[in-house]
Amino acid sequence: MDKKHKKSYHNLSRKNIVEIIELLKSTYPDASCSLDFHSPFELGIAVMLSAQCTDERVNKTTPSIFEKYNTPQDFIDMDIETLENLIHPCGFYKTKAKNIKAYSKKIMEEYNGDLPMNMDELITLPGIGRKSANVIMLEAFNNPIGIAIDTHAKRISNRLGLSNNSDPSKIEQDLLQIIPNKYYKDVNHLLVWHGRNICTARNPKCNQCPVAKYCNYLNN
């Protein structure tokens, strides 16, 4: 977080928050999850692969894998070198392969092959942190109970003054306190889309931003 963000936290009213969300919804009417998957299990793997990698790259890598391997037992049976080679394009392939193997083993041994449908158990799965568990709850189980704080959500929350924290779990708690529940699903998608398209890490396009008038980044 830069100095500008640290000292500029301010309180937006609930009405302001809803206006921001509605403006972003109008700007990105098609905002949705951009990872491809066919089951909660596959989504868990796609989310793991997306760490330090673009969703586009993940979506180019996973179809040929999931065509052949799509159950926990498939990944348990696969030797790790084969898995490393398959996921190599997504980077950090050694750690990711190890996590995918451990994730598959735990799902098979403790959950009979199906992902648990709650946050508390999801975050105990190897390779699945709170951000990934939030994505799974929303996209696989259609039950958005939190907000996934990725690099975009973190940056925009700080810039807009929705949170002055840098720790993702604290940012999430700040957002959950000010955003009405009915918008959790939208906000999960909108922050990512706004971060990719306008509120980019470098040189944000503030002159095109639909929520500029609320923004802490500009007003301090």
Ligand code: SF4
């Ligand atoms: S005004 Fe600029 S910094 Fe603020 S949310 Fe919009 S693009 Fe991001």
